[in-house]
Amino acid sequence: MAKSKFEYVRDFEADDTVLPNCWIVVRLDGRNFHRFSEQHEFKKPNDDRALQLMTKCAQTVMQELEDIAIAYGQSDEYSFVFKKKSRWFKRRASKFMTHVVSQFSSSYVFYWKDYFKDQQLLYPPGFDGRIVLYPSNQNLKDYLSWRQADCHINNLYNTVFWMLVQRGGLTPVQAQERLRGTLAGDKNEILFSEFNINYNNEPLMYRKGTVLIWQKVNEVITKKIKLPKEDEEKEVEVTRTKTKVVPLHCDIIGDQFWEEYPEILAEDS
Numbered sequence: 001m002a003k004s005k006f007e008y009v010r011d012f013e014a015d016d017t018v019l020p021n022c023w024i025v026v027r028l029d030g031r032n033f034h035r036f037s038e039q040h041e042f043k044k045p046n047d048d049r050a051l052q053l054m055t056k057c058a059q060t061v062m063q064e065l066e067d068i069a070i071a072y073g074q075s076d077e078y079s080f081v082f083k084k085k086s087r088w089f090k091r092r093a094s095k096f097m098t099h100v101v102s103q104f105s106s107s108y109v110f111y112w113k114d115y116f117k118d119q120q121l122l123y124p125p126g127f128d129g130r131i132v133l134y135p136s137n138q139n140l141k142d143y144l145s146w147r148q149a150d151c152h153i154n155n156l157y158n159t160v161f162w163m164l165v166q167r168g169g170l171t172p173v174q175a176q177e178r179l180r181g182t183l184a185g186d187k188n189e190i191l192f193s194e195f196n197i198n199y200n201n202e203p204l205m206y207r208k209g210t211v212l213i214w215q216k217v218n219e220v221i222t223k224k225i226k227l228p229k230e231d232e233e234k235e236v237e238v239t240r241t242k243t244k245v246v247p248l249h250c251d252i253i254g255d256q257f258w259e260e261y262p263e264i265l266a267e268d269s
Ligand code: DGT
Pocket: 029, 030, 031, 032, 033, 034, 035, 037, 042, 043, 044, 045, 046, 047, 048, 050, 051, 075, 076
């Protein structure tokens, strides 16, 4: 078929194919969730509904899109790690990033009511996205460790801050003053001596964030079968193995996690 004279405009499209043999990380983050969390009355510092909705959306992304080996989320962000050898959309950066962010955003709106019940969604939320390549397994592990360390630092700070405000009667400015220059040990001490809280007993989801991995799970289903020499259908239980996205709230900074799930970083990934 003859090409139209307009065809040349295609040549203006920039090639955004990413390097081969690198882990492709897409991280998204809620746009102005400082305001969004206030407007929708998120519980401070952690709102289970909000965190679980984020994880539901991330599970949907992993199930709908191809080649995601692991995801990690905390606060209003999620990181998705695509396999090193992925050939999805010829490794075009814009395809990875836009599919992740749009699938996540539409899921956020779609599943909102399942988590927030009577709390109406007041306006359409948005998410930004970025893409980063990591050439070695160590780089990737360090990236994920960085996000989990960020979760820990912010959560410890926010936990003490909101204790000082909600139970200690300080104003936000006073609480901020009180925490200026304090180290992790000092914050643990304030929680323990003033509020009788052992930070290590706070929920793992708050302290560690959420890791999503693929796991084989056995499912028992009942099936109707018709036996050759019998007239009636019979119900039988059959076990089948399915691969599912499973949330974990564990440490991913140490070696233990990676030793327990070696398939995540396996060479053919
Ligand atoms: P951005 O990302 O530059 O568009 O701006 P923000 O406001 O989204 O800033 P960011 O992403 O650094 O911080 C996340 C905000 O989301 C932060 O203000 C706290 C809020 N947020 C996230 N999860 C929760 C939660 O479970 N409860 C509450 N109360 N707030 C949360």
